[in-house]
Amino acid sequence: MDELHNLFFYANVCHVCKAFSKELPLKRCGSCQIISYCGKEHQKQHWPQHKYLCKILSDLRQETGSSLFPKPQDSSNKSWPQVKTNLMLIVALKSSRRLELYEEQMFKFPRACVVCHESESKTLQDCQNCPGASFCPLHKSDSVHEKQCASLKLCFDLDVTATLFERQVPRHVVPFHTDRAYLPSTIRDFIDLYVNENKTLPMSFDCRIAYTSEYLTRPLTLLYAIQRLDYSPGINMTIHVIGANVIELDGLEVWEILLHWLPALTVLRIILIGPELTRSTLIPNVCDCCAVEDMRVHVDVCNMLYQDYVNSHGFENPDFIIGYNVGLHECEDFSSENDTWSPCVRSLGTQNCPVILTSYTLEEAKKDHERICAVLGDTVALVLCEHNPFASLRPHRDFEVEDVYYQNQIITIYRELSVVTLCIV
Structure with missing residues:
Protein backbone atom coordinates (compact mmCIF):
# COMPACT_ATOMS: atom_id res chain seq x y z
CA MET A 1 0.00 0.00 0.00
CA ASP A 2 2.90 2.35 0.76
CA GLU A 3 4.06 2.06 -2.83
CA LEU A 4 0.61 2.91 -4.16
CA HIS A 5 -0.02 6.10 -2.23
CA ASN A 6 3.47 7.34 -3.08
CA LEU A 7 2.90 7.07 -6.82
CA PHE A 8 1.70 10.69 -7.11
CA PHE A 9 1.06 13.85 -5.08
CA TYR A 10 -1.77 16.36 -4.93
CA ALA A 11 -1.54 19.16 -2.38
CA ASN A 12 -5.22 19.18 -1.47
CA VAL A 13 -5.90 15.50 -0.78
CA CYS A 14 -4.92 13.10 1.97
CA HIS A 15 -1.66 11.70 0.67
CA VAL A 16 -2.46 8.21 1.97
CA CYS A 17 -6.12 7.60 1.10
CA LYS A 18 -6.44 10.37 -1.56
CA ALA A 19 -9.67 11.64 0.01
CA PHE A 20 -10.79 15.24 -0.43
CA SER A 21 -14.05 17.15 -0.07
CA LYS A 22 -15.36 20.31 1.51
CA GLU A 23 -16.62 18.18 4.41
CA LEU A 24 -13.13 16.79 5.03
CA PRO A 25 -10.77 19.33 6.65
CA LEU A 26 -7.21 18.28 5.91
CA LYS A 27 -4.36 18.27 8.41
CA ARG A 28 -1.20 19.71 6.89
CA CYS A 29 2.20 18.64 8.10
CA GLY A 30 3.07 21.14 10.82
CA SER A 31 6.77 21.15 9.94
CA CYS A 32 6.96 21.41 6.15
CA GLN A 33 3.33 22.54 5.57
CA ILE A 34 3.38 21.00 2.09
CA ILE A 35 1.82 17.56 2.40
CA SER A 36 -1.68 16.85 3.78
CA TYR A 37 -3.55 14.06 5.55
CA CYS A 38 -7.14 13.34 6.51
CA GLY A 39 -6.10 12.82 10.13
CA LYS A 40 -3.40 11.77 12.55
CA GLU A 41 -3.69 8.08 11.68
CA HIS A 42 -2.65 8.52 8.05
CA GLN A 43 -0.07 11.14 8.96
CA LYS A 44 1.51 8.66 11.36
CA GLN A 45 1.33 5.90 8.74
CA HIS A 46 3.23 8.00 6.20
CA TRP A 47 5.72 9.52 8.62
CA PRO A 48 8.46 6.87 8.12
CA GLN A 49 8.57 7.78 4.41
CA HIS A 50 8.08 11.53 4.86
CA LYS A 51 10.34 12.34 7.80
CA TYR A 52 13.62 12.50 5.84
CA LEU A 53 12.37 15.06 3.33
CA CYS A 54 10.37 16.86 6.02
CA LYS A 55 13.56 17.49 8.04
CA ILE A 56 15.26 19.09 5.03
CA LEU A 57 12.23 21.28 4.31
CA SER A 58 11.83 22.30 7.94
CA ASP A 59 15.48 23.31 8.15
CA LEU A 60 15.07 25.40 5.00
CA ARG A 61 12.01 27.14 6.45
CA GLN A 62 14.02 28.07 9.54
CA GLU A 63 16.95 29.29 7.45
CA THR A 64 14.83 31.55 5.27
CA GLY A 65 12.35 32.59 7.93
CA SER A 66 9.66 32.74 5.28
CA SER A 67 7.60 30.61 2.92
CA LEU A 68 9.42 27.92 0.97
CA PHE A 69 7.68 29.24 -2.14
CA PRO A 70 8.14 33.04 -2.21
CA LYS A 71 5.50 34.88 -4.19
CA PRO A 72 6.88 36.01 -7.58
CA GLN A 73 7.33 39.77 -7.87
CA ASP A 74 6.79 40.02 -11.63
CA SER A 75 3.18 40.68 -12.59
CA SER A 76 3.19 38.02 -15.32
CA ASN A 77 4.35 35.31 -12.87
CA LYS A 78 6.69 33.91 -15.52
CA SER A 79 9.28 33.30 -12.80
CA TRP A 80 6.98 30.94 -10.85
CA PRO A 81 8.18 27.73 -12.57
CA GLN A 82 11.76 28.77 -11.81
CA VAL A 83 10.91 29.41 -8.14
CA LYS A 84 9.58 25.87 -7.87
CA THR A 85 12.45 24.32 -9.80
CA ASN A 86 15.08 26.17 -7.76
CA LEU A 87 13.65 24.89 -4.49
CA MET A 88 13.52 21.34 -5.84
CA LEU A 89 17.18 21.58 -6.89
CA ILE A 90 18.23 22.96 -3.50
CA VAL A 91 16.47 20.11 -1.72
CA ALA A 92 17.93 17.56 -4.13
CA LEU A 93 21.44 18.85 -3.38
CA LYS A 94 20.83 18.59 0.36
CA SER A 95 19.44 15.08 0.03
CA SER A 96 21.62 11.98 0.10
CA ARG A 97 19.18 10.13 -2.14
CA ARG A 98 17.30 10.82 -5.33
CA LEU A 99 13.87 12.39 -4.87
CA GLU A 100 10.95 10.11 -5.65
CA LEU A 101 8.41 11.16 -8.27
CA TYR A 102 5.77 12.17 -5.73
CA GLU A 103 8.39 14.21 -3.85
CA GLU A 104 9.27 16.09 -7.04
CA GLN A 105 5.57 16.76 -7.51
CA MET A 106 5.48 18.35 -4.05
CA PHE A 107 7.62 21.12 -5.54
CA LYS A 108 6.05 21.20 -8.99
CA PHE A 109 2.47 21.36 -7.73
CA PRO A 110 2.50 23.05 -4.30
CA ARG A 111 -0.51 24.55 -2.56
CA ALA A 112 -0.53 28.15 -3.79
CA CYS A 113 -2.98 30.58 -5.35
CA VAL A 114 -3.42 29.63 -9.00
CA VAL A 115 -3.40 33.31 -10.00
CA CYS A 116 -0.76 35.15 -7.94
CA HIS A 117 0.95 32.10 -6.36
CA GLU A 118 0.58 33.31 -2.81
CA SER A 119 1.51 30.29 -0.67
CA GLU A 120 0.64 31.49 2.83
CA SER A 121 -1.37 28.47 3.92
CA LYS A 122 -3.73 30.22 6.34
CA THR A 123 -5.06 32.62 3.69
CA LEU A 124 -5.79 30.03 0.99
CA GLN A 125 -9.07 28.36 0.10
CA ASP A 126 -9.09 25.14 -1.91
CA CYS A 127 -11.22 24.41 -4.96
CA GLN A 128 -14.22 22.33 -3.93
CA ASN A 129 -14.40 20.42 -7.23
CA CYS A 130 -10.80 19.41 -7.95
CA PRO A 131 -7.74 18.83 -5.75
CA GLY A 132 -5.42 20.84 -7.98
CA ALA A 133 -6.19 24.47 -7.18
CA SER A 134 -6.24 26.97 -4.31
CA PHE A 135 -7.09 30.66 -4.16
CA CYS A 136 -6.06 33.66 -2.09
CA PRO A 137 -8.80 36.07 -0.91
CA LEU A 138 -8.27 38.33 -3.95
CA HIS A 139 -8.74 35.55 -6.51
CA LYS A 140 -11.59 33.41 -5.20
CA SER A 141 -13.43 33.42 -8.53
CA ASP A 142 -10.86 32.72 -11.21
CA SER A 143 -12.34 32.31 -14.69
CA VAL A 144 -9.22 30.59 -16.03
CA HIS A 145 -9.44 27.79 -13.48
CA GLU A 146 -13.12 27.29 -14.24
CA LYS A 147 -12.04 26.10 -17.69
CA GLN A 148 -9.31 23.84 -16.28
CA CYS A 149 -11.13 22.41 -13.26
CA ALA A 150 -12.82 19.43 -14.93
CA SER A 151 -9.57 18.40 -16.67
CA LEU A 152 -7.61 18.58 -13.41
CA LYS A 153 -10.26 16.50 -11.66
CA LEU A 154 -10.12 13.92 -14.47
CA CYS A 155 -6.34 13.88 -14.19
CA PHE A 156 -6.64 13.11 -10.47
CA ASP A 157 -9.29 10.43 -11.06
CA LEU A 158 -7.05 8.75 -13.64
CA ASP A 159 -4.05 8.81 -11.32
CA VAL A 160 -6.13 7.15 -8.61
CA THR A 161 -7.59 4.63 -11.07
CA ALA A 162 -4.09 3.64 -12.18
CA THR A 163 -3.33 2.51 -8.62
CA LEU A 164 -6.48 0.38 -8.38
CA PHE A 165 -6.58 -1.50 -11.69
CA GLU A 166 -4.03 -3.35 -13.73
CA ARG A 167 -3.38 -1.66 -17.06
CA GLN A 168 -5.11 -3.52 -19.88
CA VAL A 169 -4.23 -2.84 -23.48
CA PRO A 170 -7.37 -2.51 -25.66
CA ARG A 171 -7.23 -5.46 -28.07
CA HIS A 172 -8.96 -6.36 -31.34
CA VAL A 173 -10.83 -3.06 -31.43
CA VAL A 174 -11.15 -3.00 -35.24
CA PRO A 175 -12.83 -5.82 -37.18
CA PHE A 176 -10.48 -7.82 -39.39
CA HIS A 177 -10.25 -6.05 -42.77
CA THR A 178 -12.86 -3.45 -41.96
CA ASP A 179 -14.92 -2.13 -44.86
CA ARG A 180 -14.66 1.48 -43.70
CA ALA A 181 -12.89 3.69 -46.22
CA TYR A 182 -12.10 6.54 -43.83
CA LEU A 183 -11.30 6.93 -40.19
CA PRO A 184 -13.98 8.32 -37.89
CA SER A 185 -13.61 12.08 -37.38
CA THR A 186 -11.96 11.89 -33.95
Whole structure:
Protein backbone atom coordinates (compact mmCIF):
# COMPACT_ATOMS: atom_id res chain seq x y z
CA MET A 1 0.00 0.00 0.00
CA ASP A 2 2.90 2.35 0.76
CA GLU A 3 4.06 2.06 -2.83
CA LEU A 4 0.61 2.91 -4.16
CA HIS A 5 -0.02 6.10 -2.23
CA ASN A 6 3.47 7.34 -3.08
CA LEU A 7 2.90 7.07 -6.82
CA PHE A 8 1.70 10.69 -7.11
CA PHE A 9 1.06 13.85 -5.08
CA TYR A 10 -1.77 16.36 -4.93
CA ALA A 11 -1.54 19.16 -2.38
CA ASN A 12 -5.22 19.18 -1.47
CA VAL A 13 -5.90 15.50 -0.78
CA CYS A 14 -4.92 13.10 1.97
CA HIS A 15 -1.66 11.70 0.67
CA VAL A 16 -2.46 8.21 1.97
CA CYS A 17 -6.12 7.60 1.10
CA LYS A 18 -6.44 10.37 -1.56
CA ALA A 19 -9.67 11.64 0.01
CA PHE A 20 -10.79 15.24 -0.43
CA SER A 21 -14.05 17.15 -0.07
CA LYS A 22 -15.36 20.31 1.51
CA GLU A 23 -16.62 18.18 4.41
CA LEU A 24 -13.13 16.79 5.03
CA PRO A 25 -10.77 19.33 6.65
CA LEU A 26 -7.21 18.28 5.91
CA LYS A 27 -4.36 18.27 8.41
CA ARG A 28 -1.20 19.71 6.89
CA CYS A 29 2.20 18.64 8.10
CA GLY A 30 3.07 21.14 10.82
CA SER A 31 6.77 21.15 9.94
CA CYS A 32 6.96 21.41 6.15
CA GLN A 33 3.33 22.54 5.57
CA ILE A 34 3.38 21.00 2.09
CA ILE A 35 1.82 17.56 2.40
CA SER A 36 -1.68 16.85 3.78
CA TYR A 37 -3.55 14.06 5.55
CA CYS A 38 -7.14 13.34 6.51
CA GLY A 39 -6.10 12.82 10.13
CA LYS A 40 -3.40 11.77 12.55
CA GLU A 41 -3.69 8.08 11.68
CA HIS A 42 -2.65 8.52 8.05
CA GLN A 43 -0.07 11.14 8.96
CA LYS A 44 1.51 8.66 11.36
CA GLN A 45 1.33 5.90 8.74
CA HIS A 46 3.23 8.00 6.20
CA TRP A 47 5.72 9.52 8.62
CA PRO A 48 8.46 6.87 8.12
CA GLN A 49 8.57 7.78 4.41
CA HIS A 50 8.08 11.53 4.86
CA LYS A 51 10.34 12.34 7.80
CA TYR A 52 13.62 12.50 5.84
CA LEU A 53 12.37 15.06 3.33
CA CYS A 54 10.37 16.86 6.02
CA LYS A 55 13.56 17.49 8.04
CA ILE A 56 15.26 19.09 5.03
CA LEU A 57 12.23 21.28 4.31
CA SER A 58 11.83 22.30 7.94
CA ASP A 59 15.48 23.31 8.15
CA LEU A 60 15.07 25.40 5.00
CA ARG A 61 12.01 27.14 6.45
CA GLN A 62 14.02 28.07 9.54
CA GLU A 63 16.95 29.29 7.45
CA THR A 64 14.83 31.55 5.27
CA GLY A 65 12.35 32.59 7.93
CA SER A 66 9.66 32.74 5.28
CA SER A 67 7.60 30.61 2.92
CA LEU A 68 9.42 27.92 0.97
CA PHE A 69 7.68 29.24 -2.14
CA PRO A 70 8.14 33.04 -2.21
CA LYS A 71 5.50 34.88 -4.19
CA PRO A 72 6.88 36.01 -7.58
CA GLN A 73 7.33 39.77 -7.87
CA ASP A 74 6.79 40.02 -11.63
CA SER A 75 3.18 40.68 -12.59
CA SER A 76 3.19 38.02 -15.32
CA ASN A 77 4.35 35.31 -12.87
CA LYS A 78 6.69 33.91 -15.52
CA SER A 79 9.28 33.30 -12.80
CA TRP A 80 6.98 30.94 -10.85
CA PRO A 81 8.18 27.73 -12.57
CA GLN A 82 11.76 28.77 -11.81
CA VAL A 83 10.91 29.41 -8.14
CA LYS A 84 9.58 25.87 -7.87
CA THR A 85 12.45 24.32 -9.80
CA ASN A 86 15.08 26.17 -7.76
CA LEU A 87 13.65 24.89 -4.49
CA MET A 88 13.52 21.34 -5.84
CA LEU A 89 17.18 21.58 -6.89
CA ILE A 90 18.23 22.96 -3.50
CA VAL A 91 16.47 20.11 -1.72
CA ALA A 92 17.93 17.56 -4.13
CA LEU A 93 21.44 18.85 -3.38
CA LYS A 94 20.83 18.59 0.36
CA SER A 95 19.44 15.08 0.03
CA SER A 96 21.62 11.98 0.10
CA ARG A 97 19.18 10.13 -2.14
CA ARG A 98 17.30 10.82 -5.33
CA LEU A 99 13.87 12.39 -4.87
CA GLU A 100 10.95 10.11 -5.65
CA LEU A 101 8.41 11.16 -8.27
CA TYR A 102 5.77 12.17 -5.73
CA GLU A 103 8.39 14.21 -3.85
CA GLU A 104 9.27 16.09 -7.04
CA GLN A 105 5.57 16.76 -7.51
CA MET A 106 5.48 18.35 -4.05
CA PHE A 107 7.62 21.12 -5.54
CA LYS A 108 6.05 21.20 -8.99
CA PHE A 109 2.47 21.36 -7.73
CA PRO A 110 2.50 23.05 -4.30
CA ARG A 111 -0.51 24.55 -2.56
CA ALA A 112 -0.53 28.15 -3.79
CA CYS A 113 -2.98 30.58 -5.35
CA VAL A 114 -3.42 29.63 -9.00
CA VAL A 115 -3.40 33.31 -10.00
CA CYS A 116 -0.76 35.15 -7.94
CA HIS A 117 0.95 32.10 -6.36
CA GLU A 118 0.58 33.31 -2.81
CA SER A 119 1.51 30.29 -0.67
CA GLU A 120 0.64 31.49 2.83
CA SER A 121 -1.37 28.47 3.92
CA LYS A 122 -3.73 30.22 6.34
CA THR A 123 -5.06 32.62 3.69
CA LEU A 124 -5.79 30.03 0.99
CA GLN A 125 -9.07 28.36 0.10
CA ASP A 126 -9.09 25.14 -1.91
CA CYS A 127 -11.22 24.41 -4.96
CA GLN A 128 -14.22 22.33 -3.93
CA ASN A 129 -14.40 20.42 -7.23
CA CYS A 130 -10.80 19.41 -7.95
CA PRO A 131 -7.74 18.83 -5.75
CA GLY A 132 -5.42 20.84 -7.98
CA ALA A 133 -6.19 24.47 -7.18
CA SER A 134 -6.24 26.97 -4.31
CA PHE A 135 -7.09 30.66 -4.16
CA CYS A 136 -6.06 33.66 -2.09
CA PRO A 137 -8.80 36.07 -0.91
CA LEU A 138 -8.27 38.33 -3.95
CA HIS A 139 -8.74 35.55 -6.51
CA LYS A 140 -11.59 33.41 -5.20
CA SER A 141 -13.43 33.42 -8.53
CA ASP A 142 -10.86 32.72 -11.21
CA SER A 143 -12.34 32.31 -14.69
CA VAL A 144 -9.22 30.59 -16.03
CA HIS A 145 -9.44 27.79 -13.48
CA GLU A 146 -13.12 27.29 -14.24
CA LYS A 147 -12.04 26.10 -17.69
CA GLN A 148 -9.31 23.84 -16.28
CA CYS A 149 -11.13 22.41 -13.26
CA ALA A 150 -12.82 19.43 -14.93
CA SER A 151 -9.57 18.40 -16.67
CA LEU A 152 -7.61 18.58 -13.41
CA LYS A 153 -10.26 16.50 -11.66
CA LEU A 154 -10.12 13.92 -14.47
CA CYS A 155 -6.34 13.88 -14.19
CA PHE A 156 -6.64 13.11 -10.47
CA ASP A 157 -9.29 10.43 -11.06
CA LEU A 158 -7.05 8.75 -13.64
CA ASP A 159 -4.05 8.81 -11.32
CA VAL A 160 -6.13 7.15 -8.61
CA THR A 161 -7.59 4.63 -11.07
CA ALA A 162 -4.09 3.64 -12.18
CA THR A 163 -3.33 2.51 -8.62
CA LEU A 164 -6.48 0.38 -8.38
CA PHE A 165 -6.58 -1.50 -11.69
CA GLU A 166 -4.03 -3.35 -13.73
CA ARG A 167 -3.38 -1.66 -17.06
CA GLN A 168 -5.11 -3.52 -19.88
CA VAL A 169 -4.23 -2.84 -23.48
CA PRO A 170 -7.37 -2.51 -25.66
CA ARG A 171 -7.23 -5.46 -28.07
CA HIS A 172 -8.96 -6.36 -31.34
CA VAL A 173 -10.83 -3.06 -31.43
CA VAL A 174 -11.15 -3.00 -35.24
CA PRO A 175 -12.83 -5.82 -37.18
CA PHE A 176 -10.48 -7.82 -39.39
CA HIS A 177 -10.25 -6.05 -42.77
CA THR A 178 -12.86 -3.45 -41.96
CA ASP A 179 -14.92 -2.13 -44.86
CA ARG A 180 -14.66 1.48 -43.70
CA ALA A 181 -12.89 3.69 -46.22
CA TYR A 182 -12.10 6.54 -43.83
CA LEU A 183 -11.30 6.93 -40.19
CA PRO A 184 -13.98 8.32 -37.89
CA SER A 185 -13.61 12.08 -37.38
CA THR A 186 -11.96 11.89 -33.95
CA ILE A 187 -10.41 9.44 -31.53
CA ARG A 188 -13.52 9.77 -29.38
CA ASP A 189 -15.69 8.69 -32.33
CA PHE A 190 -13.30 5.80 -32.99
CA ILE A 191 -13.57 4.59 -29.39
CA ASP A 192 -17.35 4.94 -29.38
CA LEU A 193 -17.59 2.92 -32.59
CA TYR A 194 -15.07 0.15 -31.96
CA VAL A 195 -13.98 -0.20 -28.35
CA ASN A 196 -16.18 -2.43 -26.22
CA GLU A 197 -13.60 -3.59 -23.71
CA ASN A 198 -13.09 -2.80 -20.02
CA LYS A 199 -16.71 -1.70 -19.51
CA THR A 200 -16.95 -4.03 -16.52
CA LEU A 201 -14.26 -2.11 -14.63
CA PRO A 202 -15.74 0.17 -11.95
CA MET A 203 -14.34 3.39 -13.38
CA SER A 204 -16.14 6.42 -14.75
CA PHE A 205 -17.01 6.69 -18.43
CA ASP A 206 -14.65 9.68 -18.86
CA CYS A 207 -11.81 7.75 -17.22
CA ARG A 208 -12.37 4.77 -19.50
CA ILE A 209 -12.34 6.94 -22.63
CA ALA A 210 -9.21 8.83 -21.58
CA TYR A 211 -7.44 5.64 -20.48
CA THR A 212 -8.15 3.88 -23.78
CA SER A 213 -7.17 6.88 -25.90
CA GLU A 214 -3.66 6.91 -24.41
CA TYR A 215 -3.02 3.53 -26.05
CA LEU A 216 -4.73 4.26 -29.36
CA THR A 217 -3.33 7.71 -30.06
CA ARG A 218 -0.05 6.49 -31.59
CA PRO A 219 -1.31 4.05 -34.25
CA LEU A 220 -4.35 6.22 -35.02
CA THR A 221 -2.19 9.32 -35.44
CA LEU A 222 -0.14 7.45 -38.03
CA LEU A 223 -3.30 6.17 -39.76
CA TYR A 224 -4.60 9.74 -39.87
CA ALA A 225 -1.36 10.90 -41.53
CA ILE A 226 -1.58 8.06 -44.06
CA GLN A 227 -5.13 9.14 -44.87
CA ARG A 228 -4.22 12.84 -45.20
CA LEU A 229 -1.33 11.96 -47.51
CA ASP A 230 -3.62 9.72 -49.59
CA TYR A 231 -1.03 6.98 -49.27
CA SER A 232 -1.79 3.36 -50.17
CA PRO A 233 0.53 0.93 -48.34
CA GLY A 234 1.59 -2.29 -50.02
CA ILE A 235 2.14 -5.73 -48.49
CA ASN A 236 4.99 -4.54 -46.26
CA MET A 237 5.36 -1.28 -44.37
CA THR A 238 8.29 -0.12 -42.24
CA ILE A 239 7.88 2.63 -39.66
CA HIS A 240 10.77 4.42 -37.97
CA VAL A 241 9.80 5.87 -34.57
CA ILE A 242 12.46 8.44 -33.68
CA GLY A 243 13.17 9.69 -30.16
CA ALA A 244 11.43 6.60 -28.81
CA ASN A 245 11.38 5.81 -25.10
CA VAL A 246 9.70 3.31 -22.79
CA ILE A 247 6.30 4.90 -23.42
CA GLU A 248 6.38 3.53 -26.95
CA LEU A 249 6.92 0.02 -25.57
CA ASP A 250 3.64 0.05 -23.65
CA GLY A 251 0.77 -1.44 -25.64
CA LEU A 252 2.60 -2.56 -28.77
CA GLU A 253 -0.31 -4.93 -29.45
CA VAL A 254 -2.55 -2.05 -30.55
CA TRP A 255 -0.47 -1.57 -33.69
CA GLU A 256 -2.40 -4.55 -35.06
CA ILE A 257 -5.06 -1.94 -35.90
CA LEU A 258 -3.04 -1.09 -39.02
CA LEU A 259 -3.20 -4.70 -40.23
CA HIS A 260 -6.97 -4.64 -39.88
CA TRP A 261 -7.50 -1.18 -41.35
CA LEU A 262 -5.17 -1.40 -44.37
CA PRO A 263 -6.34 -4.36 -46.50
CA ALA A 264 -3.12 -4.80 -48.49
CA LEU A 265 -0.81 -4.72 -45.47
CA THR A 266 0.54 -8.09 -44.34
CA VAL A 267 3.74 -7.32 -42.44
CA LEU A 268 4.11 -4.20 -40.30
CA ARG A 269 7.65 -3.56 -39.13
CA ILE A 270 8.09 -0.94 -36.41
CA ILE A 271 11.60 0.19 -35.53
CA LEU A 272 11.80 2.07 -32.23
CA ILE A 273 14.97 4.17 -32.13
CA GLY A 274 16.17 5.97 -29.01
CA PRO A 275 19.21 5.98 -26.71
CA GLU A 276 17.10 5.32 -23.57
CA LEU A 277 15.90 1.95 -24.85
CA THR A 278 17.36 -1.54 -24.50
CA ARG A 279 18.04 -3.38 -27.74
CA SER A 280 15.57 -6.18 -28.38
CA THR A 281 13.23 -7.77 -30.92
CA LEU A 282 9.55 -8.16 -30.07
CA ILE A 283 6.72 -9.98 -31.82
CA PRO A 284 3.38 -8.79 -30.38
CA ASN A 285 0.54 -11.30 -30.43
CA VAL A 286 -2.06 -10.81 -33.18
CA CYS A 287 -5.63 -12.06 -33.47
CA ASP A 288 -6.49 -15.50 -34.88
CA CYS A 289 -7.59 -14.01 -38.22
CA CYS A 290 -4.23 -12.29 -38.68
CA ALA A 291 -2.36 -15.41 -37.61
CA VAL A 292 -4.19 -17.57 -40.16
CA GLU A 293 -3.30 -15.10 -42.92
CA ASP A 294 0.32 -14.93 -41.69
CA MET A 295 -0.11 -11.22 -40.96
CA ARG A 296 2.19 -9.94 -38.24
CA VAL A 297 3.70 -7.01 -36.41
CA HIS A 298 7.47 -7.08 -35.93
CA VAL A 299 9.14 -4.62 -33.54
CA ASP A 300 12.87 -3.89 -33.47
CA VAL A 301 14.14 -1.80 -30.56
CA CYS A 302 17.40 0.05 -31.24
CA ASN A 303 19.18 1.82 -28.38
CA MET A 304 20.92 4.55 -30.35
CA LEU A 305 20.44 7.98 -31.85
CA TYR A 306 18.71 8.13 -35.21
CA GLN A 307 21.79 9.42 -37.05
CA ASP A 308 23.73 6.42 -35.75
CA TYR A 309 20.96 4.04 -36.78
CA VAL A 310 20.93 5.44 -40.33
CA ASN A 311 24.63 4.61 -40.62
CA SER A 312 24.38 1.18 -38.97
CA HIS A 313 24.47 -2.23 -40.67
CA GLY A 314 20.94 -2.95 -39.44
CA PHE A 315 19.40 0.07 -41.16
CA GLU A 316 16.15 -0.58 -43.05
CA ASN A 317 14.58 1.95 -45.41
CA PRO A 318 11.42 3.48 -43.92
CA ASP A 319 8.06 4.06 -45.55
CA PHE A 320 7.21 6.54 -42.78
CA ILE A 321 9.15 8.26 -40.03
CA ILE A 322 7.25 9.45 -36.97
CA GLY A 323 8.31 11.16 -33.76
CA TYR A 324 5.84 11.39 -30.88
CA ASN A 325 6.26 14.53 -28.73
CA VAL A 326 10.01 14.56 -29.40
CA GLY A 327 10.61 18.30 -28.83
CA LEU A 328 13.17 19.05 -31.54
CA HIS A 329 13.32 22.68 -30.37
CA GLU A 330 14.32 22.05 -26.77
CA CYS A 331 18.10 22.33 -27.21
CA GLU A 332 18.47 25.89 -28.55
CA ASP A 333 22.27 25.97 -28.71
CA PHE A 334 23.21 24.34 -32.02
CA SER A 335 26.88 24.26 -31.02
CA SER A 336 26.22 22.44 -27.76
CA GLU A 337 27.43 18.87 -27.42
CA ASN A 338 23.98 18.13 -26.01
CA ASP A 339 22.38 18.99 -29.35
CA THR A 340 21.65 15.56 -30.79
CA TRP A 341 18.67 16.73 -32.84
CA SER A 342 20.54 18.69 -35.52
CA PRO A 343 22.39 15.61 -36.86
CA CYS A 344 19.12 13.68 -36.51
CA VAL A 345 17.30 16.24 -38.67
CA ARG A 346 20.04 16.05 -41.29
CA SER A 347 19.57 12.27 -41.39
CA LEU A 348 15.80 12.71 -41.72
CA GLY A 349 16.41 14.88 -44.76
CA THR A 350 18.06 11.98 -46.62
CA GLN A 351 15.22 9.45 -46.29
CA ASN A 352 12.82 10.63 -49.04
CA CYS A 353 9.69 9.52 -47.20
CA PRO A 354 6.91 11.20 -45.20
CA VAL A 355 7.89 12.52 -41.78
CA ILE A 356 5.27 13.02 -39.05
CA LEU A 357 5.90 14.85 -35.79
CA THR A 358 3.58 15.46 -32.87
CA SER A 359 3.78 18.15 -30.19
CA TYR A 360 2.00 19.17 -27.03
CA THR A 361 1.19 22.69 -28.26
CA LEU A 362 0.99 24.61 -31.53
CA GLU A 363 3.77 26.89 -30.32
CA GLU A 364 6.07 23.90 -29.82
CA ALA A 365 5.16 22.56 -33.27
CA LYS A 366 6.11 25.86 -34.88
CA LYS A 367 9.41 25.90 -32.98
CA ASP A 368 10.12 22.33 -34.15
CA HIS A 369 9.49 23.42 -37.74
CA GLU A 370 11.77 26.43 -37.33
CA ARG A 371 14.46 24.12 -36.00
CA ILE A 372 14.16 21.86 -39.05
CA CYS A 373 14.39 24.89 -41.36
CA ALA A 374 17.46 26.14 -39.49
CA VAL A 375 19.19 22.81 -40.14
CA LEU A 376 17.96 21.95 -43.65
CA GLY A 377 17.17 25.39 -45.06
CA ASP A 378 14.07 27.53 -45.48
CA THR A 379 12.88 25.50 -48.49
CA VAL A 380 11.49 22.89 -46.10
CA ALA A 381 7.76 23.40 -45.69
CA LEU A 382 4.79 21.59 -44.23
CA VAL A 383 1.93 19.67 -45.71
CA LEU A 384 -0.04 20.56 -42.59
CA CYS A 385 0.29 21.55 -38.96
CA GLU A 386 -2.96 21.31 -37.03
CA HIS A 387 -4.73 20.06 -33.95
CA ASN A 388 -4.62 16.28 -34.10
CA PRO A 389 -8.13 14.75 -34.03
CA PHE A 390 -6.51 11.54 -32.76
CA ALA A 391 -4.61 13.09 -29.85
CA SER A 392 -4.89 11.39 -26.49
CA LEU A 393 -7.80 12.43 -24.29
CA ARG A 394 -5.85 11.68 -21.12
CA PRO A 395 -4.82 14.96 -19.38
CA HIS A 396 -1.44 15.31 -17.68
CA ARG A 397 -0.52 18.13 -15.30
CA ASP A 398 1.92 20.75 -16.62
CA PHE A 399 3.84 22.42 -13.80
CA GLU A 400 5.18 25.24 -15.98
CA VAL A 401 1.88 26.67 -17.21
CA GLU A 402 -0.22 25.09 -14.44
CA ASP A 403 -2.66 23.63 -16.91
CA VAL A 404 -2.92 20.20 -18.51
CA TYR A 405 -1.41 18.82 -21.70
CA TYR A 406 -2.28 15.88 -23.94
CA GLN A 407 -0.05 13.44 -25.82
CA ASN A 408 0.16 14.14 -29.57
CA GLN A 409 -2.12 17.18 -29.41
CA ILE A 410 -0.61 18.80 -32.52
CA ILE A 411 0.33 16.89 -35.67
CA THR A 412 2.81 18.10 -38.28
CA ILE A 413 3.16 16.25 -41.59
CA TYR A 414 5.92 16.54 -44.20
CA ARG A 415 5.54 14.58 -47.43
CA GLU A 416 9.30 14.52 -47.21
CA LEU A 417 11.79 17.01 -45.85
CA SER A 418 11.99 19.02 -49.05
CA VAL A 419 9.93 21.69 -50.79
CA VAL A 420 6.19 21.34 -50.08
CA THR A 421 3.44 23.85 -49.32
CA LEU A 422 2.60 25.33 -45.94
CA CYS A 423 -0.83 25.22 -44.36
CA ILE A 424 -1.24 25.90 -40.64
CA VAL A 425 -4.79 25.38 -39.41
